Amino acid sequence: MKTLVASLALAFAASAASAxxxxxxxxxxxxxxxxxxxxxxxxxxxxxxxxxxREVRLRFTLNDGTPTIRDLAVRAKGGSWATLAAGVTAEYRVVSGLRRATDQQLKPLQALGIPITPKVLDEIRWEAFWDSPLNVPGDSVAHGGATPPVAGIADQPGLPRKASEVTRAAAAYQVRSCDVKTNGARIEVSFPGVQLGVFSGRLEYTVYKGSSLIRQAIVAKTDERAVAYKYDGGLKGLAIQPATEMVWRSNTSNQWIDYQFGGAKNDAPVPLKTANRLIAAQVPGGSIAAFPPPHNFFWSRETEFNLGYNWYRKDSPSSFAFGVRQAEGEEDPAWQGHGPEDRRQNFALYSARPGPTRATITTSRYPATR
Known part of the structure; x- marks a missing residue:
């Protein structure tokens, strides 16, 4: 253990010197x-x-414009710091598509004699339910004609959807400064200079006196007119050490499962159907749990199936990442035994109105000592 702490301390010193x-x-x-x-x-x-x-400590640096957690450490008051993570960065990925108003919204207005104009579409598209912006081509009509009009309307394009409507991006950081604010019994640290596909904004961390909870979020806006989106978020660059493992409880069997990073690296995130949308990385000295915001993580859906809201990824023999995710669509309704209607046409995603309204893309961390 002393050797491990010394090597981490040396890594910290090198990181600070090159920051x-x-x-x-x-x-x-x-x-x-x-x-x-x-x-x-x-x-x-x-x-x-x-x-x-207990006391919790976060130390931040900038490396090539990227906010970096130099270390996350926990200790009993008066004790020695136990480092849970070092040299890690926030990872965010977003997939966005075109938000369409649906016939479920449009037909009642048309029955009242209200002309459907681009202005009307801009007012109502955000409450669409039977929309599925990432379902390409997605041109079948479902739920008694509740989906977007196939022929289009006003300046809204019709169906099928085009692959060019979908944008995939990872967060790119060009940060040069930070802001530190006290807000009651919390501290908010923000790093402006983040680009995430069609969004631009800041990376933000919030800590709370009396709690070990850490809120990590990208707060951003878009100037695009009709954006719907989903995101994945987490931490990357965590060290694989002899005692490191991922732990979660299965949503189907209710049994605890652990993964000790054996085998080859992962080329893509591994989605997990966990109970309570919670996954934990156990590391020497403690653990870090990740989970999404509890009250605004889901958009409205016709089904309630767990689509896998956590993920991990072994990036190399010495490094891993983990976090929370959203799926890109419903699973095959026939496979689910949920009847003949194609509920993949009902996957509306989050809405992002253009201009000063900001989208908040959040993950939460809960560090703890053993």
């Missing part, structure tokens, strides 16, 4: 007992009181 200059605006920050932030040697250190007489 980009970090300037933080702290005009909105107010120190209070058990909730502090400080900038020194191009490193932002946030320390706060967690649960059960």
């Amino acid at each position: 980009d200059p970090l300037t933080c605006n702290t005009s909105g920050y107010k120190a209070q007992p058990g909730l502090t932030a400080a900038v020194a040697d191009n490193t932002l250190t946030v320390t706060w009181d967690g649960e059960k007489n």
